[in-house]
Amino acid sequence: MGRLSCPFVTVFTTIVFITSVEDKPRTEASRDCANPEPSFEQSVIKEMVGVGSDRTKGEKNVSIGNVVVATIFEEFETRLSRLERRLRAIEQPVWQMSSGEEDWEICAEGPCRCQPEIKLVSCWRQDLLDLPAAQLVPRDVLKLDLAGNRLTTLHRDTFLDMTRLNHLDLSDNSIEHLPLNLFFSLHAVARIRLSKNLLGELHRSQFFNTRNLRILDASSNKLRNLPESLFLSTTLLVLLDLSCNRISSFLPGIFHGLTMLEELLLGKNRLSVLPVDLFKDLTSLKYLGLEENRLRELPDELFRTQTSLRELNFRSNQLSEISARLLAPLEQLNSLEMSNNKIARINPTAFQGLVALKELQLGHNRLRNLTPGLFSMSASLERLVLYANGIENLLRGTFQGLSNLTSLFLHSNHLRIMHPDLFQDTPNLRKLQLESNYLSSLPPRILDAVESIEQLRLARNPWHCDCAASYLATWLQRMYLTRVNDTNSSENLGIWEFGAGAVCRGPGTLGGRLLLRLTFHELCEGQWASMKGLVPRLPIDLISGRNVASTDNPFSRNESVSTPNLSRSTIPSQR
Numbered sequence: 001m002g003r004l005s006c007p008f009v010t011v012f013t014t015i016v017f018i019t020s021v022e023d024k025p026r027t028e029a030s031r032d033c034a035n036p037e038p039s040f041e042q043s044v045i046k047e048m049v050g051v052g053s054d055r056t057k058g059e060k061n062v063s064i065g066n067v068v069v070a071t072i073f074e075e076f077e078t079r080l081s082r083l084e085r086r087l088r089a090i091e092q093p094v095w096q097m098s099s100g101e102e103d104w105e106i107c108a109e110g111p112c113r114c115q116p117e118i119k120l121v122s123c124w125r126q127d128l129l130d131l132p133a134a135q136l137v138p139r140d141v142l143k144l145d146l147a148g149n150r151l152t153t154l155h156r157d158t159f160l161d162m163t164r165l166n167h168l169d170l171s172d173n174s175i176e177h178l179p180l181n182l183f184f185s186l187h188a189v190a191r192i193r194l195s196k197n198l199l200g201e202l203h204r205s206q207f208f209n210t211r212n213l214r215i216l217d218a219s220s221n222k223l224r225n226l227p228e229s230l231f232l233s234t235t236l237l238v239l240l241d242l243s244c245n246r247i248s249s250f251l252p253g254i255f256h257g258l259t260m261l262e263e264l265l266l267g268k269n270r271l272s273v274l275p276v277d278l279f280k281d282l283t284s285l286k287y288l289g290l291e292e293n294r295l296r297e298l299p300d301e302l303f304r305t306q307t308s309l310r311e312l313n314f315r316s317n318q319l320s321e322i323s324a325r326l327l328a329p330l331e332q333l334n335s336l337e338m339s340n341n342k343i344a345r346i347n348p349t350a351f352q353g354l355v356a357l358k359e360l361q362l363g364h365n366r367l368r369n370l371t372p373g374l375f376s377m378s379a380s381l382e383r384l385v386l387y388a389n390g391i392e393n394l395l396r397g398t399f400q401g402l403s404n405l406t407s408l409f410l411h412s413n414h415l416r417i418m419h420p421d422l423f424q425d426t427p428n429l430r431k432l433q434l435e436s437n438y439l440s441s442l443p444p445r446i447l448d449a450v451e452s453i454e455q456l457r458l459a460r461n462p463w464h465c466d467c468a469a470s471y472l473a474t475w476l477q478r479m480y481l482t483r484v485n486d487t488n489s490s491e492n493l494g495i496w497e498f499g500a501g502a503v504c505r506g507p508g509t510l511g512g513r514l515l516l517r518l519t520f521h522e523l524c525e526g527q528w529a530s531m532k533g534l535v536p537r538l539p540i541d542l543i544s545g546r547n548v549a550s551t552d553n554p555f556s557r558n559e560s561v562s563t564p565n566l567s568r569s570t571i572p573s574q575r
């Protein structure tokens with residue numbers, strides 16, 4: 001979960017909601033897709049072809065024959081209902097429009113609420129099936145709210161002559177069809193919300209006259225294909241939300257001319273490829289959401305003009321590789337979210353252009369190794385998320401250049417080996433998560449470089465509690481004692497109380513014990529006999545109990561070896 005990414009998005013979405021037509025409870029529709037109930041026709045068809053009512057289950061478990069039948073039916077249904085919807089739109093009632101000062105008084109008599117002081121007409125949640133014909137709408141209305149009703153379509157004259165209208169909210173209805181001329185009078189409209197409806201298509205001239213449009217929210221509909229000229233005249237668009245639809249591809253020119261666009265939300269669609277020129281004109285883009293699509297690969301030059309981009313979200317796609325050039329132009333990028341893909345290869349120079357990066361999420365991919373220096377240009381990186389990959393080995397220099405790194409998440413990998421100098425590159429590390437790996441020991445002194453560490457997680461590793469573990473044991477004990485002594489750190493105590501979760505796998509009777517609780521004597525007694533046959537992990541001199549002060553000796557300082565004689569009252573007993 002992007003702790004950094006969410007607030008950024010929220011800023012923009014909040015603007016939409018707070019300044020939306022009036023104060024009323026809103027759900028964050030644009031972030032979490034609404035799950036519109038399947039329409040009646042759909043349910044019928046699904047039943048006819050034997051698809052369960054559970055949509056996702058049904059789509060996965062349907063035989064080829066049924067798919068063909070379903071497609072034919074769907075096509076048939078689409079044509080028929082398109083015709084039907086147009087007819088229905090023509091039959092729709094229209095409310096009365098008027099002009100004149102006293103209009104706002106009359107307006108207040110209608111079923112909807114009128115607020116003359118802000119020129120608002122609100123029919124929000126009136127359970128309307130049709131436009132209320134009795135409602136009088138003053139011609140100088142600025143804000144019009146029809147959200148939260150049961151409208152299925154609108155007559156094309158519904159907004160006729162509302163040339164000053166600024167906000168229009170049609171969200172959360174059951175609108176299937178928008179007549180072509182519906183918005184033709186809305187020269188001044190800056191915000192249109194169409195989210196949470198049942199729109200399957202938009203006409204190519206739908207927004208032809210809404211040249212002042214800044215925010216368009218068409219999320220959570222059933223849009224499949226968008227005509228290439230849809231946004232031709234809406235060149236002032238700042239935010240465009242098309243998330244939670246069924247879009248599988250874009251025509252290359254669809255976003256041409258949108259040089260003011262700052263936020264583009266395309267998440268939760270069915271995109272599998274993107275044309276190389278798709279974002280060419282979007283030079284002001286700050287946020288781009290492409291999460292939960294089906295993207296397998298991306299053209300190298302896709303982001304060549306996105307030098308203003310701050311946040312990029314590719315979570316939950318099918319990407320398998322990050323090329324050298326794809327991300328190179330993104331010099332202002334703060335947050336890159338690529339978790340839950342199939343990334344197995346990252347070009348060694350793939351991140352070299354990301355000089356402003358603060359958060360990088362690569363969790364749940366297929367990485368097995370990380371090239372040393374991979375992140376070396378991202379000196380401002382603070383959070384690096386690499387959990388649930390297949391990383392086995394962290395070489396020296398893997399985190400080179402990351403002097404501002406505070407959080408490193410490496411849990412659920414296959415880590416066995418970490419270079420002793422690994423964390424010398426990350427002196428500001430505060431959180432380190434290493435649980436669920438294959439670590440049986442840590443190199444001596446590896447943690448000496450991270451003095452300000454606050455959280456360390458070591459659980460679910462096969463810790464081998466022999467003499468080689470005495471560095472870690474001593475280190476944990478020191479952390480624990482410091483925290484116990486510090487009267488104000490009780491909130492931090494929990495992390496260290498159980499030795500950061502380091503439980504011994506073995507040897508022998510030490511299995512199951514907390515590493516934190518073992519003394520040097522317990523760890524080293526009788527161990528060296530068995531270790532002598534192997535390459536010793538500690539100098540033999542030390543193992544045999546003699547003090548040596550060589551520079552290579554991790555315990556060259558006398559005091560570090562003699563574990564404090566911990567009384568039972570200071571070290572918690574193991575559960």
Ligand SMILES: *[C@@H]1O[C@H](CO)[C@@H](O)[C@H](O)[C@H]1NC(C)=O
Nearest residue numbers: 052057058059060061062063
């Ligand atoms: C499809 O559904 C049937 C019964 O509902 C089940 O036995 C079968 O395993 C499913 N097949 C797949 C591929 O999920």
Ligand SMILES: *[C@@H]1O[C@H](CO)[C@@H](O)[C@H](O)[C@H]1NC(C)=O
Nearest residue numbers: 356378379380381403404405
């Ligand atoms: C590292 O962090 C410090 C303090 O937060 C900040 O002043 C500095 O600019 C950061 N360095 C980089 C390269 O971002």
Ligand SMILES: *[C@@H]1O[C@H](CO)[C@@H](O)[C@H](O)[C@H]1NC(C)=O
Nearest residue numbers: 478480481482483484485486
């Ligand atoms: C803990 O506090 C005691 C006295 O209160 C002090 O003698 C000892 O040095 C402290 N230990 C650490 C590790 O700070």
Ligand SMILES: *[C@@H]1O[C@H](CO)[C@@H](O)[C@H](O)[C@H]1NC(C)=O
Nearest residue numbers: 484485486487488489490491
């Ligand atoms: C401990 O916390 C209290 C208030 O919570 C504060 O007044 C006091 O200065 C703190 N002491 C130390 C040693 O940080």
Ligand SMILES: *[C@@H]1O[C@H](CO)[C@@H](O)[C@H](O)[C@H]1NC(C)=O
Nearest residue numbers: 547548549555556557558559
């Ligand atoms: C280790 O301790 C002995 C005596 O306890 C002392 O003579 C020696 O100088 C110490 N070595 C170091 C490196 O502190």
Ligand SMILES: *[C@@H]1O[C@H](CO)[C@@H](O)[C@H](O)[C@H]1NC(C)=O
Nearest residue numbers: 519562563564565566567568
């Ligand atoms: C350590 O504690 C044991 C009993 O818990 C005691 O017999 C021994 O003398 C202590 N050693 C030191 C160095 O304090």
